Amino acid sequence: MSNIKKRNKFNIKKANILKNENEKPAEKVSINKGLPLRLLSRVVVIISLLIVVYYTTKNNVQTFAKQTELLPGKGQIVDCSSEYLKEVDKYEGCAPKYCKRFVTDKVISLRETEELLKIAQKGLKYGGSSGGASILDLHSGALSKGRHFVNVYKINELKNLFTQEDFNIFRAVKEKIKYTIAHHFGVQPNKIYLTHPTFFSEITSKPAVTVHDEYWHPHVDKETYKSFHYTTLLYLGDYNIDFKGGRFVFIDEKYNSTIEPRKGRLSMFTSGGENYHYVEKVTSGVRYAITISFTCDQKFSISDPSLDNYYD
C-alpha cells in the first residue's frame, strides 16, 4: 500500500518536471516577433492535412470492407435517389429510414456459407457459360450453359439434384437476411418480399462471349431488375485467396469505395441510383456469391425455392 503511494508521488513529481521542461522552450520561442509559434504550427498542420486529403481523394478508391477484416457491421448512409424515394414511399413499412450500404460478417455463419457454396458448385457443375460468368437461379431453375440457359428442374438426369436440406439452408439464410434488412433499414420484415431473380454467380477470368458474361458494367440494380428495392449479396469465397480481382465497387461522386469479398460476408444496400456500382473483372481463380433481393411490391414476391420446383 505505502509502496504504491510512494510510487505515485514519484510519478507526480516526474510529471511536474516534464511539464516544466516542456514550458521552457515555448517561452523562449515566443520572444520571436513574427507569427506566434502556435499559429504557425496550426497552419502547418492544416496544410499537411489538406495535402493528405487531396492525395487520398485523388487516389479515388477507398476500401470500405477489407477481406482481412472481420466486420461486425459497417454502414454508410447515402442520399436516396429521388426516383427510388418516390417509388418506395408508396409502400408503408417498406420505405427505408435511410438509403444506405451495410456490410456484416457476423450474420451468416461459415457453416451456412459452406453449405451454400456446395449447392452452388453442385448445380453449376452441370452448366457453365462459354464466357466467364455463370448463374444458377434457384427459383426459376435457370442455369447458364454455353451461350444459353437450361432449366435444372426440367432435366431428367438432374431430377432431385437439390434436396430438402438444400432448400432449408437457402430459406434459413434468406430469413436471416430479411430480418437483418428490417433491423438496419428500419422497415417491417413482413413488408419486404423475396423477389426474382435470386441466384448464385460463378465468375472466372474467361473472356466474355455473350452480354450475360459482362458483369463489370456500372449499373443501378433497380434499372436492371425493376422489382428490386433491397439488394443483398452473400460472398462464398475470399478475395485474393480464392480469386483475384472481382471486388465490388460503389461509384460515388468524390471517390469510389470497394467491398472485398470475404467468405460469409453479407452486403446489403438500397437498390436505387444512390448505389451505382460494378464488379471488377476477375483476373484469376473462381468467385462465388449469391444474390438475394427483396421488393416492397407484393406482386413481385416469389415463393421460396423448394422441391415443388421439380413438379411445377
Ligand SMILES: *[C@@H]1O[C@H](CO)[C@@H](O)[C@H](O)[C@H]1NC(C)=O
Ligand atoms: C469510379 O469508377 C468509375 C467506373 O470505373 C470510373 O469511371 C470513375 O472515374 C471512378 N471514380 C473515381 C472518382 O475514381
